[in-house]
Amino acid sequence: VLNRRCVEAAVMTGLALNCSINKKSLFDRKHYFYADLPAGYQITQQRVPIAVNGSLSYSLCIDNKMSQMVTKTVRIKQIQLEQDSGKSLHDDTRSQTLVDLNRAGVGLMEVVMEPDMCCGEEAAAAVRELQLILQTLGSSQAVMAEGQLRVDANVSVHHPGEPYGVRTEVKNINSIRFLAKAVDYEIQRQIEELENGGTILNETRAFDSKLGCTVPMRDKEGKQDYRFMPEPNLPPLILYDAKSLPANMNHQQVVNIDWIHERLPDLPSVKRAKLVELYGILPEHSFTLLNEDGLTEFFENVVKQTPMKPKKVIGWILNDLLSYLKEHSLTVKESPVSPFLLADLLNLLEKKEISSTAAKQVLAELWKGEGKSPLEIVKEKELELIQDQKELEQICQAVIDGQENEVIMMVLG
Amino acid sequence: AAWKGGLRFQVSAALKEGRVTPTELCQRCLSLIKSTKFLNAYITVAEETALKQAEESEERYRRGQPLGVLDGIPVAVKDNFNTAGIETTCASNMLKGYVSPYNATVVQKLLDQGAVLLGKTNLDEFAMGSGSTDGVFGPVRNPWSYSRQYKEKSVPKSHSEDKDANWVITGGSSGGSAAAVSSFTCFAALGSDTGGSTRNPAAYCGVVGLKPTYGLISRHGLIPLVNSMDVPGILTRCVDDAAVVLGSLAGHDPKDSTTIQDNFKPFELPNLTDVSKLSIGIPKEYHAPGLSSEILALWSKAADLFKNAGAKVIEVSLPHTCYSIVCYHVLCTAEVASNMARFDGLEYGHRSDMNKSTESMYAATRREGFNDVVRGRILSGNYFLLKQNYENYFIKAQKVRRLIANDFVKVFRSGVDILLTPTTLSDAVPYTEFIKEDNRTRSAQDDILTQAANMAGLPAINVPTALSERGLPVGLQFIGHSFQEKQLLTVAKWFEKQVKFPTIQLEEVKRHDHDVFQHQKSASFS
Numbered sequence: 001v002l003n004r005r006c007v008e009a010a011v012m013t014g015l016a017l018n019c020s021i022n023k024k025s026l027f028d029r030k031h032y033f034y035a036d037l038p039a040g041y042q043i044t045q046q047r048v049p050i051a052v053n054g055s056l057s058y059s060l061c062i063d064n065k066m067s068q069m070v071t072k073t074v075r076i077k078q079i080q081l082e083q084d085s086g087k088s089l090h091d092d093t094r095s096q097t098l099v100d101l102n103r104a105g106v107g108l109m110e111v112v113m114e115p116d117m118c119c120g121e122e123a124a125a126a127v128r129e130l131q132l133i134l135q136t137l138g139s140s141q142a143v144m145a146e147g148q149l150r151v152d153a154n155v156s157v158h159h160p161g162e163p164y165g166v167r168t169e170v171k172n173i174n175s176i177r178f179l180a181k182a183v184d185y186e187i188q189r190q191i192e193e194l195e196n197g198g199t200i201l202n203e204t205r206a207f208d209s210k211l212g213c214t215v216p217m218r219d220k221e222g223k224q225d226y227r228f229m230p231e232p233n234l235p236p237l238i239l240y241d242a243k244s245l246p247a248n249m250n251h252q253q254v255v256n257i258d259w260i261h262e263r264l265p266d267l268p269s270v271k272r273a274k275l276v277e278l279y280g281i282l283p284e285h286s287f288t289l290l291n292e293d294g295l296t297e298f299f300e301n302v303v304k305q306t307p308m309k310p311k312k313v314i315g316w317i318l319n320d321l322l323s324y325l326k327e328h329s330l331t332v333k334e335s336p337v338s339p340f341l342l343a344d345l346l347n348l349l350e351k352k353e354i355s356s357t358a359a360k361q362v363l364a365e366l367w368k369g370e371g372k373s374p375l376e377i378v379k380e381k382e383l384e385l386i387q388d389q390k391e392l393e394q395i396c397q398a399v400i401d402g403q404e405n406e407v408i409m410m411v412l413g
Numbered sequence: 414a415a416w417k418g419g420l421r422f423q424v425s426a427a428l429k430e431g432r433v434t435p436t437e438l439c440q441r442c443l444s445l446i447k448s449t450k451f452l453n454a455y456i457t458v459a460e461e462t463a464l465k466q467a468e469e470s471e472e473r474y475r476r477g478q479p480l481g482v483l484d485g486i487p488v489a490v491k492d493n494f495n496t497a498g499i500e501t502t503c504a505s506n507m508l509k510g511y512v513s514p515y516n517a518t519v520v521q522k523l524l525d526q527g528a529v530l531l532g533k534t535n536l537d538e539f540a541m542g543s544g545s546t547d548g549v550f551g552p553v554r555n556p557w558s559y560s561r562q563y564k565e566k567s568v569p570k571s572h573s574e575d576k577d578a579n580w581v582i583t584g585g586s587s588g589g590s591a592a593a594v595s596s597f598t599c600f601a602a603l604g605s606d607t608g609g610s611t612r613n614p615a616a617y618c619g620v621v622g623l624k625p626t627y628g629l630i631s632r633h634g635l636i637p638l639v640n641s642m643d644v645p646g647i648l649t650r651c652v653d654d655a656a657v658v659l660g661s662l663a664g665h666d667p668k669d670s671t672t673i674q675d676n677f678k679p680f681e682l683p684n685l686t687d688v689s690k691l692s693i694g695i696p697k698e699y700h701a702p703g704l705s706s707e708i709l710a711l712w713s714k715a716a717d718l719f720k721n722a723g724a725k726v727i728e729v730s731l732p733h734t735c736y737s738i739v740c741y742h743v744l745c746t747a748e749v750a751s752n753m754a755r756f757d758g759l760e761y762g763h764r765s766d767m768n769k770s771t772e773s774m775y776a777a778t779r780r781e782g783f784n785d786v787v788r789g790r791i792l793s794g795n796y797f798l799l800k801q802n803y804e805n806y807f808i809k810a811q812k813v814r815r816l817i818a819n820d821f822v823k824v825f826r827s828g829v830d831i832l833l834t835p836t837t838l839s840d841a842v843p844y845t846e847f848i849k850e851d852n853r854t855r856s857a858q859d860d861i862l863t864q865a866a867n868m869a870g871l872p873a874i875n876v877p878t879a880l881s882e883r884g885l886p887v888g889l890q891f892i893g894h895s896f897q898e899k900q901l902l903t904v905a906k907w908f909e910k911q912v913k914f915p916t917i918q919l920e921e922v923k924r925h926d927h928d929v930f931q932h933q934k935s936a937s938f939s
Contacts, residue, residue, distance in 0.1 A: 001667065001668060001669075001670050002670065029751055031751060031754055031798070033754070033757065033772070033775055034771075035759060035771055038755060038757075038759070038760050039754065039755045040751075040753075040754020040755050040756075040757065041751060041754055097771070099759065101760070225799055225800050227750075227751075227795060227798035227799060227800075227803075228798075228803070229747060229748070229751055229798055229807065232639075232640035232641040232671075232748060233640050233669075233670060233671060234670055235670060235671065253674070
């Protein structure tokens with residue numbers, strides 16, 4: 001029995017990736033024997049998948065500087081619905097395999113991209129953007145470490161102008177960082193192999209994160225004939241749009257593409273554009289905001305609570321708050337400094353009660369999470385800006401008096 | 414007992430009026446099962462649970478709140494339907510000892526109506542076969558082998574010969590269910606029909622065998638053979654009873670995506686008296702090679718019966734009939750190969766002791782668990798599904814299947830209401846003769862008249878018609894329009910009334926348990 005929510009998720013994702021949604025798609029059985037495949041076949045969509053011919057735009061920084069971003073596109077070949085298999089846990093010490101069948105049969109959405117990317121960085125950026133899209137849509141939490149998003153990379157090399165080379169499939173990639181590493185390693189390996197007069201085998205390789213390299217996988221030997229056959233228990237999947245929906249059809253029984261389209265949330269690219277427009281921040285800032293889970297909310301919360309210009313606030317968010325979080329491997333949610341506290345601090349700065357240097361010192365104190373308010377810290381450390389002109393003159397005079405020689409040097413030029 | 418039409422088993426009336434109690438009925442059936450053990454119709458007899466169900470039913474009758482017509486009625490179920498808590502083996506070593514955690518939808522529906530599940534009936538292994546001879550629990554014997562009618566007509570070859578040697582087959586693959594109904598051990602039984610597996614044994618055992626339209630009754634819990642052709646089949650002693658059971662089983666099941674969404678309304682069969690508005694089609698291609706002259710004559714007589722009663726009887730053509738058996742074999746084996754892939758010994762069922770590697774364990778398990786028939790079909794099916802063969806075999810067969818289905822559409826559209834054909838090529842053959850040919854050959858021969866209905870998804874029913882010269886039952890088949898079971902059964906009922914098929918006179922049993930048998934006989938007529 002087909003899971004409705006899976007169909008809706010696939011349609012949403014297809015629409016978000018600019019795909020054509022196939023109003024009629026079919027299900028097939030892909031046969032092979034493996035311990036984690038209890039039925040001896042996997043239900044998938046080999047003949048006619050649910051969505052085809054889309055595109056995904058993503059951005060890269062040139063030369064690792066956040067100041068210059070370039071937009072690239074990767075074509076989406078198709079999106080297909082299929083079943084998950086179970087999980088195999090190999091116990092080599094006891095020469096046995098433990099099979100966990102809990103996730104067998106659960107719905108999966110496979111997004112197939114065309115080979116439009118040229119290096120690990122591009123692959124990573126594309127997948128990162130896809131991850132954000134999926135999370136925004138609610139199709140998936142897409143956390144790679146939890147297996148919610150699994151990425152297999154197909155890599156080949158060729159001389160410019162020549163046809164694409166033989167590709168290898170790289171599996172066992174557990175994070176976006178490793179994806180970039182695996183792709184780059186494999187590209188290097190293939191180039192070296194070919195330059196040494198060798199050939200590339202159309203094989204499946206596993207990424208070893210400890211060694212940072214790819215190794216051939218033992219299990220998949222030789223080409224398999226999957227004996228595809230139409231899935232007889234699932235009739236063709238028919239989707240409707242406003243035009244094709246019959247009048248007397250029970251709305252609970254059908255999936256309406258147009259209805260889903262109307263309810264699509266703002267995609268990351270749209271969200272970023274809105275942030276730039278609304279707050280006057282730079283495009284690269286919007287990328288960082290969206291890239292960190294919860295950072296946009298944090299930023300917007302601070303902006304609400306302070307008259308300081310968002311253009312200035314963003315600096316504090318991205319340079320100070322974020323770097324501190326990264327240093328201590330904390331997520332935004334785990335930040336000891338709340339939006340309220342930060343806004344409080346920024347207000348002191350805005351009112352010119354403290355200098356920006358002082359503010360940084362206060363922030364450092366706030367990180368300790370001792371529950372003191374910014375004002376309390378300022379008082380404690382006597383960081384108040386002196387507003388009194390006369391007092392300032394006295395201090396300056398004292399400094400000058402103590403440095404007579406230097407002052408004379410300066411005056412003389 | 415006089416004929417009574419309408420939506421009821423005569424025995425239901427007896428239950429309602431208290432003339433017999435569910436527990437009495439259940440005990441008698443169980444006792445009869447014991448005394449007819451030599452038929453080998455049952456693989457598992459669920460004595461304890463059946464008696465419990467009977468008691469619960471009795472309680473309901475006492476309170477005047479029976480669940481319906483089926484409350485308290487003893488039934489049997491073919492052993493390829495999942496039954497919670499009761500072993501389900503498919504007559505195979507692969508599933509020996511397997512106890513399912515759930516009931517097939519049709520089983521659940523019967524139980525929800527208060528039916529008493531006596532046990533699981535014997536079949537060909539995994540429902541592959543047309544004799545009910547190839548299961549691991551041995552062959553099923555046709556009750557008519559022990560009937561006076563057969564014994565009178567059979568010539569003993571020699572005095573010293575074992576009286577038993579001449580027993581005839583039930584047909585298959587739902588032979589156990591057919592034998593169970595035929596020998597009065599239950600009032601209705603579930604079979605399955607993929608190429609004729611309900612209608613074939615129904616014909617040989619002299620009972621009504623209904624194959625419903627594909628998509629009308631849920632297959633959830635029926636261990637699949639060919640997903641695109643399988644249907645649960647209904648075996649009863651008369652057409653009215655079949656209508657009752659159909660009424661309790663049909664309808665959309667959310668757990669089976671191949672069941673239609675339309676609401677199904679159970680119906681009562683009218684007593685048709687005027688057949689002048691009926692158009693009966695006689696497909697000439699069903700005059701198949703090997704059709705016995707006896708059956709040919711009977712078929713002709715039946716056509717005349719309709720004609721003389723005022724119906725329009727015309728010859729029609731289903732030109733692609735000759736290709737259907739081959740086409741069926743390609744599609745059937747392909748789906749079988751796919752459906753049998755799940756039996757790897759890991760999750761349930763038999764697991765081989767071979768443990769050198771996963772692959773070798775799989776191979777050994779499947780070799781040990783499946784018989785030759787099953788393995789043969791798996792190998793053929795996988796061959797047809799190979800990339801290089803897929804187009805030439807599987808796709809081509811699908812196209813031919815469409816042509817076959819269209820043959821029926823054309824004929825029905827031209828105004829024909831019902832098709833009348835023989836069900837089998839002859840009456841039941843003796844077991845010793847049947848096993849002279851292998852399963853594949855036999856299936857090809859015996860399915861020829863029945864499997865086109867499975868290819869086209871149409872409803873079809875076997876109605877016992879007369880006894881052959883050897884004193885064995887012969888049935889005729891009616892094929893109807895998709896989802897027009899009411900019309901099909903109405904015509905079948907009219908025909909049943911006309912032919913007055915005789916009751917089996919079971920000699921052996923009579924000797925063993927005269928009273929039980931007598932009561933069964935009178936209580937079974939509807």
